[in-house]
Amino acid sequence: MQASGIDRNRSKLNRYSWMGVYLLCLLGIMLALYLATIQIDYVWRWNILPKYFYNQTQITITAKSEGTVASISTEKDAAVIILKTTDGETEKYKVPGTDVWVAEGDTIYPGDTLGAYKEWRAGLLTQGLYLTLKVSLYSIIFGIIIGMIGGVARISTNPAAKWAAMTYVELIRGSPLLVQIFIWYFVLATLINELLKKYSIPEISAVWYGIAALACFTGAYVTEIVRAGIQSIHRGQIEAARSLGMTGFQALRHIILPQAMRRILPPLAGQFISLIKDSSLLGIIAVRELTKATREGITASLQPYEFWFTCALLYLVLTFTLSMFVQYLERRMATQ
């Protein structure tokens, strides 16, 4: 940021020494925390974390029936084991890699391990992060759709549309998100799933009820943001459009919304950042998003400090990326 004329000029030395003070404060806090945890004998084990992001597991291939190993050959990057069963049939097993546990002529019983290979798997935290991303993304998309419709309905002269939008906004904004999630999961989900069962349609999973709760919650706030954005456009714009013969809808689409978009974007970004953070509540309805995954990781590893800090950092990465993206959009719209 450029120093403006109303502030005094700082010398370079002055600026750098205050930056130093800032860094010292930061380091001081971290050191104090570390020393405090040492006093209660907490052992920091950052090295256990990587496997909760990505880990290698051994997968074994077992025989299905009794027989003898007829041949072992290699095919590309895998070993192929041909098994002659006692029933006189042949079975073919593929073991990626070279880790074969049997030899030609061996007698095999069902369940015997023929070979094994290692596979990289996404760990608990990666899965949680992915689910948080997925839930947030869907909720944002549905929230935008609901909010656009709601915002336009809110300023419509049609009483039904206007009152419906107002009721929706007031209902959603007037109760805690946690309660709304419970209503979606314990009331609506049971109701809907029972009905689906009755007509033998597959049930909908908890994730989607969670997404619905978040989307409806966000949609109400987006409705108000869109309404304010539209109303912030000068009356002369709609009058000019209408005086050219455009319908209300045409004026909205070509004149009002494109201009309102620029003003809507910053508060919208704030709303979506809240949404990402609020998705952490979905853990209580058995959706294994980042926060729930973190808690499970702690139960398994008994290292809460590392996990909670990592969890917070991962949320920060998500929200920071989103706010950077929105800033980019804003700049692009400004230069358009």
Add this chain to the structure above:
Amino acid sequence: MIEVRNVYKTFYVPHRVEALVDVSLDVAAGEVVVVIGPSGSGKSTLLRCLNHLETANKGHILIDGIDILDPKTNINKIRAEVGMVFQSFNLFPHKTVLDNITLAQMVVRKRKKEEATSKAMALLKKVGIDDKANVFPDQLSGGQQQRVAIARALAMDPKVMLFDEPTSALDPEMIGEVLDVMKALAKEGMTMVVVTHEMGFAREVADRVIFMDAGRIVEVGPPEHFFTNPTHDRTKLFLSQIL
């Protein structure tokens, strides 16, 4: 072309104002009518009633024989025939000058892009700013913006043009360029209703001048009448203030 019969318009918010009281007025095709009057006398309201940006409470307004106060009338169709130029230009800031002029041609008149563009370029040439077709409105001076606004209205091939104090927001040196465009338009035979205090313009092109006060039409006559022997005291007072 325009028939206004005993029109009343009262605003109730924020407080009761009788903006138009028993206003009647006929404008023939090709006629240029200049409306003058003190601030708050109802000039803008009259103009805005003519293309239904305000709804008159009582009376009849006929444009080209069609009653625009009839709920069955398709008002968007009428508005496309009635061009309006605002004091504050009201160009679309997110569109280039060219797009400002082509947009309504395409969405309202359903013209093809090429047709709309060539029409827009011809009009920009006519108002003398065809070199600015691809810039955004905020890069233009006030006078240039107002000329674009006129071109935008003309692109719809209107039968009538309404001007609401088109030069009041302009720096003095830019007033002339806008008035010149309007004079040319008047000479081509466009039907025009112009709210303005530019008496030079009125003297040169107006067929009739209307003086309004407190929502009523007080005095009507050819421009010379107002310069030589206005009858009403209110008119004399007003003219002494602006001339």
